[in-house]
Amino acid sequence: MNSSAPRPAAAAGSRAGMKKELPEHFRSYKHVWVFIEFEQGEIHPVSLELLGEGRKLADQLQVELAGVLLGGCGAALTGAAGICHSYGADVVYVVAHPVLADYRNEPYTRVMTDLVRKFEPEIMLLGATVLGRDLAGSVATTLQTGLTADCTELAIDDERSLAATRPTFGGSLLCTIHTLNFRPQMATVRPRVMPLPVPDTSRTGRIVEYQAELEESDIVTKVIDFLADRNSESAQLAFADVAVAGGLGLRSAENVSLVRDLAQVLGGDWGGSRPLVQKGWIPSDRQIGQTGKTIRPRLYIAAGISGAIQHRVGVEGSDLIVAINTDPNAPIFEFAHLGVVGDATVLLPALTEAFRSRLAVNRLAG
């Protein structure tokens, strides 16, 4: 509840220094697991990103990396398991059952807890998606273990335990959290926070099929319809090679078009900071930052954005960050690679024109 003022310090003072031995019954818990989100016949990219991260943790611990794949159709799951192998999984636990065809909390929680009790992983990672957040809290509570949400960094410490770092207190600070005496150590990570690994299709691995004992009649919640989103325009923002975003420095809703124009010339996508959503200048699915989308483009251009921590954690994975801001002391210049001190509404049109002619000249030359 974080109510008393010095909570984290009290925690650090009274507990962190006196790590007890891991209870005997948890010592057999080994290996790193990634819950593979598989819906509408597709693996959610966050699960592949987590396989990349899980691979590093497993290598450091010298244990196996496993994917856990639940769904309704065995054949589709086998195909998906192959993808997990190519992204680094040594083994994939496959649970096929008609009751698992659509995600529902109750049967998924039951199967995941059964699997943990049977196969005893020491670490379990899930995507911090709607599905992952719905499932993780239920699984952790059933297993009575620790769960750290929305991690931005995962590491193994000297004592072989998971050090999970996340933003805290509204994104103004970071904290590192450990689950010392319970297993598995659970963590969720938001999409695009970790890089997508390069798949190796020659890589193979084992598949362990698990027979779940489920009866549809035992499950109280029924999915009676699914209204798929129409491919929203912004669906690709998180995966764009080039992203351009605007902040309050645009000064008016009309000037959002300057951001869109530049993105278009660069064949990229566009978004904005949280204040623009609050003002109603851009739709909420265009928000970039901790509470919006996390992006990792090769080039990110932030125009008129001051760069508060909550924006920073959403863009830090970009290869090259270019900032335009009138205030030379804006925090964005602390983490941007290239900066221009100036008015975004003046520079954006100039940049759009300059890129247009540069790319056109090169096209002629090429």
Added chain:
Amino acid sequence: MRIFVCIKQVPDSAQIRVHPVTNTIMRQGVPTIINPYDLFGLEEALRLRDRFGGEVTVMTMGPPMASDSLRKALTYGADRAVLLTDRFFAGSDTLATSYALANLIQKASDNWGKPDIVFCGKQTIDGDTAQVGPGIARRLGLTQLTYVSSIDAIDPSHGTITVRRRADHGVQVLQSRLPAMITMMEGSNEIRRGRIEDALRAASAEVVQWNAAAAGITDLGHCGLRGSPTVVKKVFAPPSREEKATLVGEGAANPTAVANDLITQIFARQPVLEGDLMHAAARH
């Protein structure tokens, strides 16, 4: 209908600083509010009560001053407010918090009857974990319905409910059974302006206060720091990068010159990108 609404009192501002020496969070002087995500559940609860009759009980766990938020909830029209407060709960992580709140709900059920629905916030603005609601549902065996954008049908006498739930790639329409733990999506409704009568009533209403023993919690090993499997080892400000942004275009004659300088710098650092953009442009 009998409805419980779990709320949390949170700091209003992200302006929380760390003490440079002790590395503790300095929360003093920061104004508090009801976690904004909790208000969507509260409003939904009040609407259901207005439609079907019954009562809405708001509850929280926190320090004695958290009664301010409960009283605020009464001004919106909640019928009863309960505060669980005890030093044993200090330092609770999400697992210990859901333990305490599940016990609080149990005790409230013994006193006033079992709820048809427990509303929780989708997440809080200070912790952002979204774990306490599912934890409560799991402990009490409630149907878990998170990210609900609308309740399409509800029949308290038969214990059935149909909701729309915001999933990752679309909207799930779910038919399920009460009692349920529901978290509402932001924007699904708007908290009402409380009536004058409610404000007057709230000013003098009693906020029921229970400590751990009064809530029937005897196993303190599940509470607070002791009952929390997670341990915060370190709180720190994000490290600043060693090199700051290289400034471009200083002293340039006009915006076009600045733009050209900037583009040269961008492609100097990302040489492959230029070719890729060129190919992409050529395709259009």
